[in-house]
Amino acid sequence: MSKHSIINKILFYFLSVTTIVFMLFSFLVYSFYKSSLINSAMDNLEVQSNIISDLAFEYINNSTAENSKYLWDYVEKLNKYSGVDLIISDTIGYVYLVSNSAHKNLLGKQINIDEKDVVTKTNAYDQDIQKKVYKFIKPLYNSNIYKGSITLMLDDGYISSKLHDIKITMIVLYVFLISIIGIIYYLLSRKILVKPIEIINNTAKRFASGDLCKRVSINSNDEIGELSNSFNYMAESLDKIDSNRREFLSNVSHELRTPLTTIIGFLSGILDGIISPENHIEKLTIVYDEVKRLSRLVNDLLDLNAIESGKFTLRPRIIELNSLIKYTVKNFEQEIEQNDIIMEVFFEQSSINVVADEDRLVQVLNNLIANAIKYCDHKKRINISTKIKNNKAMVNIFNTAKLLSEDEFNNIWIRFYKNDKSRTVRGSSGLGLSIVRNIISQFREDIWVENRVKEQGVSFIFTLQLSNLSN
Structure with a gap:
């Protein structure tokens, strides 16, 4: 496990959640922008159709060089700034004017005009042009006499290019935000989370080596601060337990040494003949009392160990x-x-x-x-x-x-x-x-x-x- 695995895991989860949230947000923004862009394009086609219809009337009724120039100048500007193309067809749908040379193949051909007296908006694949376009078809009437129709078209590629731009913008924004957030989060996590854990970990290693005097010094009113306080409390408890253990061993040694010294002394005296036979009963009685004392000590230790180890069975x-x-x-x-x-x-x-x-x-x-x-x-x-x-x-x-x-x-x-x-x-x-x-x-x-x-x-x-x- 790497040294910073915790922060890496948390950073991974954080960035994953951030990415998912950002993607959902981007999808909503993208959908809204696309819908708004299409609606705006169709509205623009409708507005432009009203302007161009007047110029088209002049061109149809009086196809002079001046009228043609007005119409073409306007259509060129419209195509340059809005990507809109113009098609003018006669009363039976034959095309006799296109603004975009890419559509020259339509000249002299009959295109499908479904209803001559209805303004038509479409957003679909066009069989005549062989691609998806946004179309606005407006019939031309003069004194209630149908003169033909104008078709304003916006290539789907124009909309796609605009959407592509916003995609790039969102990707750049995502990379920028993730980088900034990741760096800030990493630096803060190092200070708030990793550094305190390293301090606690190093102190724990000192404990493992037998140094129970070391304490953690972390001043914060959060979970890390609470952990450090609990750690210090544990350290004090372990220090106390260790002290009690040493004292316990010392006490047991003392309690065992005193009667054993007495027993060995009197028995040695009897065996070596130092103690006279008439005093044997008295000294053996003392030895017997010391043996009973040792027996009580051992029994008490066994009882206490059984109680503290949970092996103590009650029969209430x-x-x-x-x-x-x-x-x-x-x-x-x-x-x-x-x-x-x-x-x-x-x-x-x-x-x-x-x-x-x-x-x-x-x-x-x-x-x-x-x-x-x-x-x-x-x-x-x-x-x-x-x-x-x-x-x-x-x-x-x-x-x-x-x-x-x-x-x-x-x-x-x-x-x-x-x-x-x-x-x-x-x-x-x-x-x-x-x-x-x-x-x-x-x-x-x-x-x-x-x-x-x-x-x-x-x-x-x-x-x-x-x-x-x-x-």
Whole structure:
């Protein structure tokens, strides 16, 4: 494909349409001009016939040299400027005078005069002259006595030559207009269309080579400007994705390296005899916990990948929400007691039936409750409540904690984001909240986080679809 194939294609289509329009316009102009030219010629023949008929009377009645000169002088001028020829015939149609030597063969011959008392206009092939002519035949009467007729003729070649002139004029005009329009269009297209596309194309090639910092600078309030803005938005998104990818790899490496270092260290110590036999159980227990942590990390990564790749299958059914929350909270009783946390559960209604995938909803509750326990502050209070609002079931999981900063609000759902920057909080993969948001999105519901200033804590709130069985 040539470098300027787009502009060439557009130019080709533009010139094709222009040519078709010009041809239609030319055809209409040509037809109108031809009709006007023929009508004008016939009208001229009629006017000239009135003048020549008077001279012809004088010539017929008194064929003197002077009368003949008047007639011939006028006819010669008429032929010179208008291309009109004269034929005079007698009462029975015999030709006795022609103005054009090309018609000498008609002298002494009888021509067809259909009606002697009618002025005749014709535009057809003439058998006598053997070509197409425009004729005006006028009978000559003197005191109601038929004296013969005059025939004024205009050769079709005269009309054709005039039409040929306008054809040439139109062709020259077409070539001139197409050339001017084509040049102007090409130059404008280069500036308005091709140059911006070249800029975008070159920037895209920079992106392909790994340079994601380049941006397109095109200031125009049209589709090209909109395209450049979309391109820059895409570039920023790709840059952010690339940054997230690098951060993700760094985070995964860190999350894997820490437990693996612990496992390798303790196992090496046991195998090398550095760790005494009486401490084997303690160290192997730590190794076991780190292996479970690695297993959770791998499972969370697999879950998140399945959700984000669209391979996440939901099996929705009707679930009694309050009972499921009670069941989930019981699984955390040991951790709640160990951390001296006050756990309170409030249900606005005794029973709320929702439509959801039970296993995935339990996963959401587990992650949010575990997060609440992990970040609960010294006041040690967690509240879980449910209610119905705007035809939706709403679940609110609140824990007393330090209020979230703006940065935490913006990044809390990002993979591996931890507001514990030093990563001293153990047992978390950093994927829980990201998985939670993706599952709720798969439910086609909403989840958000709020600072509760008055209660001095943070709430995670999400909605669920009510079933028809809800009260």
